[in-house]
Amino acid sequence: MIAQEVKMESNNFSRVNPQLFSLWVGMASIVMLFGAMTSAYIVKKGAGNWLEFSVPSVFYISTAVIVLSSVTMHAARNAFRRSQEGAYKFLILATFILGLAFLVLQYQGWSQLYGNGVDLKTNVAGSFFYLITWFHAAHILGGIGALLASVINAYSLKFKVTDHRKNRVEMLTHYWHFVDVLWVYLLIFLIYIK
Amino acid sequence: MIQTESKYQADVLIEEQGFDDHFHDHHHGDKYQTGFIGHYVFSMDHKVIARQFLITGMIWAIIGAAMSVIFRLQLGFPEENLLWIKPLLGKWIEVTDGVGKLSPEFYYALVTMHGTILVFFVLTAGLSGTFSNLLIPLQIGARDMASPFLNMLSYWFFFLAGIIMFYSLFLNTGPFSGGWTAYPPLSALPQASTGSASGMTLWLVSLTLFVVSVLLGGINYITTVLNLRTKGMSLFRMPLTIWAFFVTAILGLLSFPVLASGFFMLIFDRSLGTSFYLSDIFIGGQALDRVGGSPILYQHLFWFLGHPEVYIIILPAMGIVSEVLAVHSRKPIFGYRAMVFSILAIGFLSFIVWAHHMFMSGVNPFISNFFVFFTLIIAIPSAVKVFNWITTLYGGNIRLNTAMLFAIGFISMFISGGLTGIFLGNSSIDIQMHDTYFVVAHFHIVMGVAAFFGMFAGIYHWYPKMYGRFMNETIGKVHFWGTMLCAYLIFWPMHYIGMAGVPRRYYSFDTFDAFKQFSDMNKFITVAAIVAFFVQLLFVLNFFYSIWKGKKMTKQNPYDATTLEWTTPIEPIHGNWPGKIPSVHRWAYDYNKDQREYVPQYIPLEEGEVGDH
Ligand code: HEM
Ligand SMILES: [Cu+2]
Numbered sequence: 191m192i193a194q195e196v197k198m199e200s201n202n203f204s205r206v207n208p209q210l211f212s213l214w215v216g217m218a219s220i221v222m223l224f225g226a227m228t229s230a231y232i233v234k235k236g237a238g239n240w241l242e243f244s245v246p247s248v249f250y251i252s253t254a255v256i257v258l259s260s261v262t263m264h265a266a267r268n269a270f271r272r273s274q275e276g277a278y279k280f281l282i283l284a285t286f287i288l289g290l291a292f293l294v295l296q297y298q299g300w301s302q303l304y305g306n307g308v309d310l311k312t313n314v315a316g317s318f319f320y321l322i323t324w325f326h327a328a329h330i331l332g333g334i335g336a337l338l339a340s341v342i343n344a345y346s347l348k349f350k351v352t353d354h355r356k357n358r359v360e361m362l363t364h365y366w367h368f369v370d371v372l373w374v375y376l377l378i379f380l381i382y383i384k
Numbered sequence: 385m386i387q388t389e390s391k392y393q394a395d396v397l398i399e400e401q402g403f404d405d406h407f408h409d410h411h412h413g414d415k416y417q418t419g420f421i422g423h424y425v426f427s428m429d430h431k432v433i434a435r436q437f438l439i440t441g442m443i444w445a446i447i448g449a450a451m452s453v454i455f456r457l458q459l460g461f462p463e464e465n466l467l468w469i470k471p472l473l474g475k476w477i478e479v480t481d482g483v484g485k486l487s488p489e490f491y492y493a494l495v496t497m498h499g500t501i502l503v504f505f506v507l508t509a510g511l512s513g514t515f516s517n518l519l520i521p522l523q524i525g526a527r528d529m530a531s532p533f534l535n536m537l538s539y540w541f542f543f544l545a546g547i548i549m550f551y552s553l554f555l556n557t558g559p560f561s562g563g564w565t566a567y568p569p570l571s572a573l574p575q576a577s578t579g580s581a582s583g584m585t586l587w588l589v590s591l592t593l594f595v596v597s598v599l600l601g602g603i604n605y606i607t608t609v610l611n612l613r614t615k616g617m618s619l620f621r622m623p624l625t626i627w628a629f630f631v632t633a634i635l636g637l638l639s640f641p642v643l644a645s646g647f648f649m650l651i652f653d654r655s656l657g658t659s660f661y662l663s664d665i666f667i668g669g670q671a672l673d674r675v676g677g678s679p680i681l682y683q684h685l686f687w688f689l690g691h692p693e694v695y696i697i698i699l700p701a702m703g704i705v706s707e708v709l710a711v712h713s714r715k716p717i718f719g720y721r722a723m724v725f726s727i728l729a730i731g732f733l734s735f736i737v738w739a740h741h742m743f744m745s746g747v748n749p750f751i752s753n754f755f756v757f758f759t760l761i762i763a764i765p766s767a768v769k770v771f772n773w774i775t776t777l778y779g780g781n782i783r784l785n786t787a788m789l790f791a792i793g794f795i796s797m798f799i800s801g802g803l804t805g806i807f808l809g810n811s812s813i814d815i816q817m818h819d820t821y822f823v824v825a826h827f828h829i830v831m832g833v834a835a836f837f838g839m840f841a842g843i844y845h846w847y848p849k850m851y852g853r854f855m856n857e858t859i860g861k862v863h864f865w866g867t868m869l870c871a872y873l874i875f876w877p878m879h880y881i882g883m884a885g886v887p888r889r890y891y892s893f894d895t896f897d898a899f900k901q902f903s904d905m906n907k908f909i910t911v912a913a914i915v916a917f918f919v920q921l922l923f924v925l926n927f928f929y930s931i932w933k934g935k936k937m938t939k940q941n942p943y944d945a946t947t948l949e950w951t952t953p954i955e956p957i958h959g960n961w962p963g964k965i966p967s968v969h970r971w972a973y974d975y976n977k978d979q980r981e982y983v984p985q986y987i988p989l990e991e992g993e994v995g996d997h
Contacts, residue, residue, distance in 0.1 A: 223641035
C-alpha cells in the first residue's frame with residue numbers, strides 16, 4: 191500500500207498549486223546560483239588584473255530571439271487556455287525553435303569572442319564570462335527539454351484542456367519567462383560591469 | 385472535559401470534526417504497489433524515506449566516528465605500534481622495522497573525511513532529512529510531501545553522493561585530504577598533494593550531488609509547509625519543530641547554490657585550466673603559469689554557505705529539543721512567539737556573518753568590524769532561546785526519560801559552545817585562537833555534540849512513531865550519561881590547548897617545544913574519545929535490537945502529547961490518516977491548561993475557552 195499514488199493537491203484553503211509553488215522555490219535557488227557568480231565577478235574585478243572587453247554583438251540578436259520566444263510562449267499558454275488547438279500547436283513549436291535558435295546564436299557569440307582573443311583561460315574576466323553564459327545556456331537547455339516534451343505531446347496526443355495539462359503549460363511558461371529575464375539581467379550586468 | 389483515554393477517541397473526533405479531502409476518491413487501488421522494492425527501496429512515502437535517511441546517516445556516523453578514533457590514536461599515542469589496523473588500512477600504515485605508523489597523508493585524509501561526512505552526511509542529511517521527512521507531513525496534517533517523487537529523488541541523490549565518497553576512500557591516492565572546507569590551492573591543483581588528485585575530483589562530484597539532494601528536499605519541505613497545512617493549522621499554531629525545519633530548508637535553499645557555484649569554479653580550475661582561485665603559486669620552486677585569481681574568493685563563497693550550514697545543522701536540533709522539552713515538562717513552551725522570531729532572526733543573521741571565519745585570511749580589518757558586530761548580535765536570539773528552554777523546564781512536571789535527558793544535555797552543550805563563540809567572534813581575540821584547538825572545541829561542542837544530542841532526543845522520542853516500539857530506557861540512560869561525560873572530557877581540555885596556541889590539523893607535535901608538553905592531555909582526550917565511541921555502539925545496538933524486540937507501543941498517544949503525529953494509527957498507513965485529516969483548533973502547547981493535563985490540537989475550543997496564547 192505504500193507505493194500507491196497519493197495525489198498531492200493543495201487543500202482547498204490554500205491558494206497556489208504546490209507544483210507551481212515548488213518551481214518558484216527552485217527558481218529562487220537558481221537566482222542564488224547566479225547571484226553568487228555575479229557577486230564573485232564583482233569582487234574579483236575589484237581586486238584588479240581584469241581584462242576589459244565588450245559583449246559580442248551576436249548576443250544582442252540572441253537577446254531579441256529569447257525575448258521573442260517569451261512572447262510566443264505566453265501566447266501559446268493563452269491559446270491553450272482558450273482551447274485554440276491550432277494556435278497552440280504553432281506557438282509552442284515556434285517557442286521551441288526560437289529556443290534552439292538562441293542556443294545557436296549563443297554559440298556564435300562565444301566563437302566571436304574567442305575570435306577577438308578572449309579565451310577561457312588567459313584572464314579571469316574571460317573565465318567568468320564563459321562560466322556565467324554557459325551556465326545560463328545549461329538552464330535554457332533544461333527549458334528546451336521541457337519544451338520538446340510539450341511539442342511532442344502537442345503533436346501526438348489528442349488535444350484536451352485538462353487541469354493537469356493546464357498546470358504543465360503554466361509551469362513551463364513561468365520557467366521560460368524566468369530564464370529569459372535571467373538572461374536579460376546577465377546581459378545588462380555583463381555590458382555595464384566589465 | 386475531553387481526555388484521550390481510549391485509543392479510538394482521536395479517530396472518532398477526527399471523523400466528526402476533521403477535514404474531508406476526498407482522499408479515497410483518488411485511491412487508484414494497488415496498481416502502483418510493487419512489493420518490497422516499492423515499499424522499502426524506491427519508496428515515495430515520507431515515513432519510509434525518513435527512516436532511509438536515518439539509517440544511512442547512522443552508517444555514515446559510525447564510519448566518520450571510527451575515522452576520528454584512528455586519527456586520535458595518532459595524536460594521543462604517536463609512538464604506539466599501529467600494525468594491528470594494517471588489515472583495514474593497508475598501505476596507509478607504513479611499516480618500518482616491524483612498527484606500523486599511520487601515514488601523514490592518510491592522517492589528513494581521515495581528518496578531512498571525518499569533517500565532510502559528519503557535517504554533510506550525518507548532521508545535514510541524517511538530521512534534517514530524517515526529521516523533516518518524518519514530522520512535516522505528520523505534524524501539519526498532510527497526507528505526504530508536496531512531491532513524493534522529488535522527495536524520493538532527494539534521498540537517492542544523497543545515497544549516490546555517499547557511494548561516490550565511499551568509493552574515494554579506496555583510491556590508490558586516497559580520498560581528499562585538504563580539510564572539509566576544501567580551500568584552494570590544495571583543492572584546485574591535482575598535483576598539490578596525493579589527496580588532491582582523484583580524491584578531490586570525487587569529493588566534488590559527491591558534494592555536488594549532495595547539493596542537488598538538499599535542494600530537492602528543501603523545495604519539498606518549504607512547499608509542503610506553506611501549501612499543505614490542514615484546516616486550522618495557521619503558521620502560528622505550528623509546533624516549533626516545523627518552524628525550525630521550515631527555516632532550515634530556506635537557509636539550505638539560499639546558501640547551497642552559492643556553494644555549488646564555488647564548486648563549479650573549482651571544477652573549472654581543476655579541469656579546464658582557468659585560474660579563478662589561483663595566483664602566485666610555486667611548485668617545487670617552479671612558478672605556476674596560472675595567475676590572476678584569488679583563493680580568498682573561494683573562502684567567501686564557501687563560508688557564505690558554511691555559516692548558514694552550521695545553523696542548518698543546529699536549527700532542526702533546536703526545534704526537536706523545544707518539542708521534547710515541552711512534552712516531557714508537561715508545560716507550554718515558554719515564549720512561543722519569541723522562539724519563532726529567534727529562529728527567524730538567527731536564520732537571517734546567519735547570512736551576514738560568514739567572514740568571521742576569515743578574520744585571519746587577510747580580510748580588511750575595517751570590514752572585519754562589520755562582521756564582528758553581526759556575529760555578536762547572533763548571541764541575542766540564541767540567548768533568548770536558551771532562556772526560554774530553561775524557563776520551560778522551570779516548575780515543570782518533568783519526566784526524566786532518555787529523550788528528555790538528551791534535550792536538557794543539548795541546552796548545556798549549546799551554552800558552553802555558544803560562549804566560546806563569543807570569544808571567537810571578536811576579531812582581535814581570534815588572532816590568537818584562529819586555527820587552534822580552541823576552534824575545534826568550540827564547534828564540536830556547539831555543533832557536533834549539541835546537534836547529536838538534538839538528534840538523539842528526537843530518535844528516542846519519535847522512535848515509536850517510526851518503528852511502533854520503544855527503545856530500551858536503561859541502555860538509553862547509560863548512553864546519555866556516557867556521552868555527556870565523554871563529550872566534556874574530550875572537548876573541555878581542548879580549549880586550554882587551543883588557548884596555548886596549539887594549531888589544529890597537525891599530524892604530530894613532537895618537534896615543537898611549545899606544544900610537546902600537552903602530550904598527556906592528548907592521551908587523555910584520545911582515551912575519552914575511544915570510550916565515547918563505544919558508548920555510541922550501545923546506542924546502535926539498542927536501536928536495532930528495539931526495532932524487533934523493543935517494548936511495543938500500545939497507545940496511539942503514548943506521551944500524552946498534543947501534536948497531530950500522535951493521532952495517526954499505530955500501524956502506519958500510506959496517507960497517514962485512514963479517513964479524514966484532523967482539523968486544528970489550537971496551538972501545539974496546551975499543556976496544563978485550565979485544569980486539563982493536556983489538550984491535543986484537534987480538539988475544538990470549549991464554550992468560553994480562550995484559544996491560543
Ligand atoms: C554565539 C554564537 C556563535 C559565535 C559568535 C560563533 C563564532 C565563531 C567564529 C568567530 C568562528 C571562527 C573561528 C576561527 O576559525 O578562528 C567559529 C567557528 C565555527 N563555528 Fe561558531 N559561533 C557561534 C555559534 C556556532 C554555532 C551555533 C555553530 C553550529 C551549530 C557553530 C559552528 C562553528 C563551526 C563549525 C566553526 C569552525 C569551522 C571550521 O573552521 O572548520 N558556531 N564560530
Ligand atoms: Cu560561522
